Amino acid sequence: MNLVNEWAFIGVFVAVAWIFPTLPIVVAAIFSPKRANAIKLQTYECGVETVGDTWVQFKVQYYIYGLVFLVFDVELVFLFPWAVAYDRLDLFGFVAGVIFIALLLEALIYAWRKNALEWV
């Protein structure tokens, strides 16, 4: 199969795969009763009315983990071509990979030493 066909498959796949999870929801919409009232539509908080805005500021720790993740994720993408070509590489290719991964580890050690990985 050529490259165009591969991605044509994925394209058709995405289009068709939408249908199957949507189908039960549509069927349910037809058969299910619709008797909504103001109390039913309330935000669920064990019967107590919710206080204030829900979309509040979040804990900064989540953001820091997000940043550390970004460092790794971007670098990891570059490791995949290295891994695919590994059988054709010599010892220098291995050393280059080690140096690259060492740079990656350095970022982790830096974050670790800066206590970015502590849950505060």
Next chain:
Amino acid sequence: MQCTDILNTTAACLTAGGMNPGLAQFIGILFGVIIVTLAPLLIVILLIWVERKFAARVQDRIGPNRVGPLGLLQTVADALKLITKEDITPAGADRLIFNLAPIISVLAVILMWGVIPVSPYHVGVELSIGVLYIVAVGSVGTLAIMMAGWSSNNKYALLGAFRVVAQLVSYEIPMVLALLVPVLLAGSMNLQDIVRAQSGMWFVVLCPIGLVLLFISTQAETGRAPFDLIEAESELVAGFNIEYSGMKFGLFFAGEFVHVMTNGLLIATLFMGGWWGPLAYEAPLLGILWLFAKATIFYLFSLLLRAALPRVRIDQMMSFNWKFLVPLAVWNVLVTAGLWMFARGLIPEGSEGDFLANLPAALIMFVGNVVLVGGFVLSRIRAAGRSERMANSKKSVPGRAIVLANADKGMASVNATVGR
């Protein structure tokens, strides 16, 4: 392509029958797509039954046994019940995203099935970047859970969504690093090529720790116990899916159950030789059987973990990932790459499919992986235990000294009595 049989070469057969080649190709693709899409959705009916029976047996119950033989039709009955249940969208919710989230969570899992080869001849599509595709599509599932938590306009749901971001994003790092190992050993990101590269030796022998890493991180990616913080019932009521009812609620669970099986299929494909087994080439159906048998092992193990392990705290989970799994995964890649550099020379040219020819190289890889990576694991666990003991011994426990002193006195009096 030659028209051999209608199932495998639909497009060629239709063209031979006089159809426009473009249209024939499209119908061929559509035919394949529908099969690949329907398979996980039919399997989920069985999976939910297996999960419920298994959990019941662990807890010394019988489980579903009323609807159909052995309760096999219980899931069908449940689905019918969910369809007739009222579907509530809370007044404060973001309607579009709220309704889209359950669909996307199932969609993301179904899309993964498109690249998993089920037999030497049957695969949705042989994508040349299959492994990257799996990672990409897998992250869409994360997005779905985040959408659900955010759009519900509920504080519990939002807390669940926060945790999703932290947890699923973090555990993606060891997962991707573990996926790197089969790519490195096979020299291809095409899943079919990876399976073929395991004809001589399964990659689990070459890199056993890689399989363990992949299993743990996929377990966290799915949000399964002991990493099910995103829907922690006891603290967040139900987490991200708290506002969902009826079929939409059901879809989240269907997505989760299929995801666990998909993880099993993925691990089987990447490390356990996929469809590889006796007579896989001669009888492709047997290949499908081998693949699912291997995947079921991991599926059942995941169920066992769910039944046996308590939930971890979020700080424990995050430090387990960043301070243990990530360094371990990086070290695992380095060790595997280093050993493979030398061990691959031991395999004679042209005998990649020969088990005995692969054996010396595999033994070196296995022992090296277990000693070097396993040694790292042990040293980390010992260091953690030591620091914990140090922290404990520094803490002065009030009253403990007195109790000990009294105990000594008691022993002394006992000794005195016995002595007398």
